[in-house]
Amino acid sequence: MAEQRSNPSRRKIMRAAAGVATAGLWSRIAHAEASDKMTRQQAEYRDTPNGIYSCGLCTLFEPPSGCKVVEGEVSKDGWCKAFALAD
Structure with a gap:
């Protein structure tokens, strides 16, 4: 019988490559309000893109x-x- 391999979705690959997802960060993003926003320093914001990724x-x-x-x-x-890259 042929063994089935699971192929990760493009989204999972892109997120892993960008090193984006952590549970705390995504929780904060999901519940963000104006007063709950991260500072630029907390977000490690920079004015230049990260390779092909940009705001x-x-x-x-x-x-x-x-x-x-x-x-x-x-x-x-x-x-x-x-x-967070759109699909």
Whole structure:
């Protein structure tokens, strides 16, 4: 009988490659309010992309320069550890 292998989804591969998902971080993202946002330092925000990943591609980015989980303005060309790539 042929052995079946499970193929991880593209989402799992991308998240693992980006080193994004931790339970605490995702919990914070899911329940984020304006007063609960991370500082830029807590999010390890930077104004440059991480390879091909940038805020402009993140599901948490709010154009033109906002974020659902990071305080203050962010650049569409920036990146932080909360990065969440859309499917």
